[in-house]
Amino acid sequence: MTELTVDEIKRILPHRFPMLLVDRVTEMVPGERLTALKAVTVNEPWYQELDDKAPEEAYHYPSVLLAESWCQSAGVLAAWENPNPDVLSGQVMLFGGVSDVEYLHPVRPGDVLEHRVTLSRSFGDTLIFEGESLVGEQVVLRVSRVTMAMRPASELTGGAPGEQS
């Protein structure tokens, strides 16, 4: 069992404000599973441009960020034994694809997401995760399959503007 606070999460993930979407890891069995928390607040920048007359639905947390937050939790599990918070060198974790991410219930400011991630399979440098996210006892997100792969950083930097040969 391992608990991680955000200072330790930042030594594992390269994401930073406003895209670091994991607040705490409450339980981890390396190579197996993890539970992480993300608190949603109306002070996140996504809410900044909302019109004062916007309806209740407008405050539902962006669906794609729920998926991102879950995937970052999976990223902590993936990179725990070999952390590299620098995206410019060494091996980096690339998000290969997702299948069947279902949104079951809206998430609102004030909610605390509990992401449950299980490593379902791994072969070579490729890892496959599944799991769900809860608010209280309600399942809000179900993730059937997320694929991540460790790849040389040059696969990313080689495609950057001004760095192509």
Next chain:
Amino acid sequence: MTTTREFCTPVDGTPEVTDPGTGEGPARTVVLVEPSEKVFAGHYPGFPIFPGVCIIEYVHHSALATLPEPGDDWMLAAIESTRFLSPVFPGNTITTELTWSKVKDSDALRCKAVASSERGKSAQIKLRFERRGNR
């Protein structure tokens, strides 16, 4: 910031519909990924790459702008699949082609999309939409 929105989102731009898809071919949208997009500050410091989920978000907005059925209560019910094929960088333009179909034995709609940048295909994405009232 002077603009206001009626929904919250991590992306700053708004895809422009260049073909509503009412004819034979797919619907098409285009959006410039400005270097000032707020997500770049943290994804990643010193090496801005447009997050894969933000490509999905522009496809999501493109889908809502080209819905083949009326009503403003359609919502994203699932990301059925995504494959990320090449990164998107600040200043790139994302062009998305969207093909709509009905999901068998339900009232849901499926949107198959291909998002491309100057570097070729960025992502293949399948989204499912349902009416809010049907959930």
